[in-house]
Amino acid sequence: MISSMTGFGSCEAEVDSIGRISVELRCTNHKFLESVFHLPDGMLSLEDKLKKEIEAKVRRGRVFCSVNIKGEEAQGIFVNRRLLKNYLRELNSVKNEFKIKNGLTLDSLIRLPGVLSLKENKPAGMHIWERLLPLLKLALAELIKTRRKEGNALAGLLRERSGLLKKDLVVIKRRFAVASKSRLKTIQAEEERLAFLKSADISEEVDRLNFHIKNFQQKIIKGGPVGKELDFITQEMQREANTLAAKSFDLVISGCAVQMKSQIEKIREQVQNIE
Numbered sequence: 095m096i097s098s099m100t101g102f103g104s105c106e107a108e109v110d111s112i113g114r115i116s117v118e119l120r121c122t123n124h125k126f127l128e129s130v131f132h133l134p135d136g137m138l139s140l141e142d143k144l145k146k147e148i149e150a151k152v153r154r155g156r157v158f159c160s161v162n163i164k165g166e167e168a169q170g171i172f173v174n175r176r177l178l179k180n181y182l183r184e185l186n187s188v189k190n191e192f193k194i195k196n197g198l199t200l201d202s203l204i205r206l207p208g209v210l211s212l213k214e215n216k217p218a219g220m221h222i223w224e225r226l227l228p229l230l231k232l233a234l235a236e237l238i239k240t241r242r243k244e245g246n247a248l249a250g251l252l253r254e255r256s257g258l259l260k261k262d263l264v265v266i267k268r269r270f271a272v273a274s275k276s277r278l279k280t281i282q283a284e285e286e287r288l289a290f291l292k293s294a295d296i297s298e299e300v301d302r303l304n305f306h307i308k309n310f311q312q313k314i315i316k317g318g319p320v321g322k323e324l325d326f327i328t329q330e331m332q333r334e335a336n337t338l339a340a341k342s343f344d345l346v347i348s349g350c351a352v353q354m355k356s357q358i359e360k361i362r363e364q365v366q367n368i369e
Contacts, residue, residue, distance in 0.1 A: 099123045102236070112225060117226070127153060153369055252364060255357055269346045274294065294341055294342075299334045303335065310327045320368065
């Protein structure tokens with residue numbers, strides 16, 4: 095089964111002595127695997143652990159991991175006295191230097207950044223890991239589920255489009271046999287006939303396209319992280335289709351080749367979403 099790179103997963107729970115913990119995972123398209131974290135203060139030490147868990151389940155994409163902890167209600171007020179002393183020292187220095195007469199009030203002091211705050215129960219990162227891990231695993235399971243669901247839809251679409259390519263290829267192959275014979279009847283000189291066959295022969299491009307289409311369909315059936323392989327195959331299909339169109343001497347073949355090029359481009363757009 096193939097997976098899309100886009101998906102979402104979340105989980106939250108009320109944990110005794112800690113509060114409500116929520117984990118949210120969002121994944122978008124990316125060439126490689128990249129993890130971006132938004133963690134509460136004091137939990138940066140858990141980033142490596144979170145990254146390892148994500149990398150064990152996700153092979154490609156940009157994963158945004160957000161962890162929020164809503165602790166118990168504040169039980170008191172905290173005054174950062176050391177910071178307040180530093181503020182007072184610097185403010186008094188400025189006041190004396192510039193001979194400012196207005197005095198400092200309590201109201202202005204407590205409004206200074208970092209001086210006054212509410213006390214919350216914020217557990218240290220390593221102590222919360224045992225409670226956080228089960229929630230992360232549930233969020234990851236939901237993320238994987240949504241990625242696989244979209245991947246399944248993409249697989250059906252790609253099978254359908256690659257099937258249309260095979261039909262166009264059959265039409266081109268049959269039309270070339272008829273059109274080349276008709277053209278040869280109008281050419282009398284043997285050298286011109288040989289030159290025409292050499293320049294107009296598209297059998298190699300048809301064979302290569304047929305191989306790439308089969309390979310593409312087999313990769314979809316195989317599943318797994320095949321996004322990069324599928325992207326490479328579509329590039330090769332587009333290259334062969336361009337060559338085929340350039341060699342064409344028949345309007346029907348040219349029309350089919352243009353249609354194939356358009357179909358391959360649509361396929362490649364969808365392949366960009368696959369892990």
